[in-house]
Amino acid sequence: MKPEVAIMWFRRDLRLVDNAALYQALRQPYPVIPLFIFDTNILDKLSNKNDDRVQFIHAAITNMHRQLLGVGSSMWVYYGTPLQVFQQIMEQFYVQSVYTNTDCEQYAIDRDKHVADYLQQNGASFHSFKDQVIFDGSEVLKEDGTPYTVFTPYSKKWKALLQPFYLKSFPINPISNNLWQGSEKAIPTLAEMGFQPNHTIFPPQQVTNELISSYHLQRNFPAVNGTSRLGVHLRFGTISIRNLAAKAQQLNEVFLNELIWRDFYHAILYHFPHVRAGKAFKPIYDQIEWRNDEAAFEKWCVGKTGYPIVDAGMRELNTTGYMHNRVRMIVASFLTRHLLIDWHWGEAYFAEKLLDYDFAANNGGWQWAAGSGCDAAPYFRIFNPALQTEKFDKNLAYIHQWVPELNSFDYPAPIIQHEVARKRALEVYGRVLKNKMR
Known part of the structure; x- marks a missing residue:
């Protein structure tokens, strides 16, 4: 039997x-x-x-x-x-x-x-x-029962609903009481599954209280070790979101807000199936006339656009499987606004390269950058990479780490001038959005 x-x-x-x-x-x-x-x-x-x-x-x-x-x-x-x-x-x-x-x-x-x-x-x-979330898609809703599509009111409701039991750990002790007991089963090796073992060093599972406490002061500076690097652990659940949120609640509201963004983007997937299917949250943006220049896309991928902050970010991604969050916004804005390349291309590239790839967060971030998402950057907000560098890597420490040839003849000229790209993006986006208003 x-x-x-x-x-x-x-x-x-x-x-x-x-x-x-x-x-x-x-x-x-x-x-x-x-x-x-x-x-x-x-x-x-x-x-x-x-x-x-x-x-x-x-x-x-x-x-x-x-x-x-x-x-x-x-x-x-x-x-x-x-x-x-x-x-x-x-x-x-x-x-x-x-x-x-x-x-x-x-x-x-x-x-x-x-x-x-x-x-x-x-x-x-x-x-x-x-x-994997504190609140699922059905729990944080407007008074009329409809989902939030803007982060700030969502986060206020999230915090208002939060009670201690939501962050309480599930006790599993002693774990052996009801587990199947039997002989050891072998785990398939990476090689047996067709993958090649390597020796990647992954970010640690722990984050110090000091880093969380100073997160709001340091999080935007890519040359500083000011972010938790816990994305891969949250993605695969090797740490508990409840434990991390409890710590953030005590130490730093800005850090807690970053965890709330995760819940927000997961709630968007829950309520809007067309987003899960890869469509723009705002359908009008599916009509953008992207240039989709393959040669320009390749330069963006390998970090040879002639914009140092963009190139540093892409090289960091290609080398480590990680990119600083502020730089993610800059490179995504550059691809979609400066180069007018479909955000799906960038989303797919990040999906291939990021250790912490999570569809909800990745899709949400790319649609934010492209202007097509919920609570997204408006179409007329176009990051100036030079100003972003001045604000967040003024001494070029991050850029020099990843673009050592910056001041040599080996470094390429800008792929397009910022003002030319800005004007072109405003025209392309403007044509679609003006049609919407008619």
């Missing part, structure tokens, strides 16, 4: 502490199998077989596996499609229930529906919980 079990399906919540779904799974009566799936529906689309994000996930899973071995259990890790994996598990066990944490991206929504339908057809239940 097949054993009866429950399954804890990890996805972007790669930790054994303060995990909402794991807490719920361990409270039900059946032994819990900890499961992770290297999803071939996702991995097969990655052309870069040195992808650091896959290595990060693999390292996080390996760390969880070691912790579970210490209490007589282990991670069950598969390489395949989720539906195939659950079919395989159902051949071995009577699965009573599956517990997981909610993901609001479109692929995840579709995937979970297919898996939940399959489980229901086979007598198993599917339970999904909020874990």
Whole structure:
């Protein structure tokens, strides 16, 4: 007779502490199998077989596996499609229930529906919980029940609704009480999945109180170590958003606001399916006549536009998988306003390169820069890279780090003059928006 079990399906919540779904799974009566799936529906689309994000996930899973071995259990890790994996598990066990944490991206929504339908057809239940945000899309609404599309009133309502229990950790101790006990299962190696191991050093999971306390003073200066670099850990859930928000609430409201932006952009995905599908939040912006010059795009990608702050940012991204947030805004504005290249191109490039890539935040940031998003920069606000440099890298410390040839003949002339680009962007954007007003 097949054993009866429950399954804890990890996805972007790669930790054994303060995990909402794991807490719920361990409270039900059946032994819990900890499961992770290297999803071939996702991995097969990655052309870069040195992808650091896959290595990060693999390292996080390996760390969880070691912790579970210490209490007589282990991670069950598969390489395949989720539906195939659950079919395989159902051949071995009577699965009573599956517990997981909610993901609001479109692929995840579709995937979970297919898996939940399959489980229901086979007598198993599917339970999904909020874990990667403080408030989900249905919780912070206007008085009339409609969603906010501007950040400031959203953040005020968010803070007004916040009660201590929203930031309380989910206790999982002792974790071994209700875990499936058995022999160790081997984790597929990166090589077995077609990826090449490398030795990338990832940002630490901890951030000091001192950095959070001074965040509002230092966050805009890319040459200063003034940001947390926790994006990759929030993206894959190796740290708890609740613990971080609780610390931010005590130490720095500006830092807390950055976490609220995450909730805001996830709420936008929840309420506006056309954004999840890749459309402009403001549909009129889908009519922009982009130039989409491939040669100019390539220069932007490799950091050879002749605008030092832009080139420094792109080189930092290409080298490290990270870019300072202020610089992200500058390079995105430059691509969409100066070069008039479709924001989707930049969004896709960031999706390929960023360690902390998160669809909600990436899409929200790019649409903000392009003017097409909710609460976005107006079309007539066009960053001047020289002024941005003067304000945020006055001594060129960041630029010299990434553009050492700045003052040599090897450095290219500007790809376009700022005033020419500004005038052209105003004309192109203006034509579309004037048509809207007619």
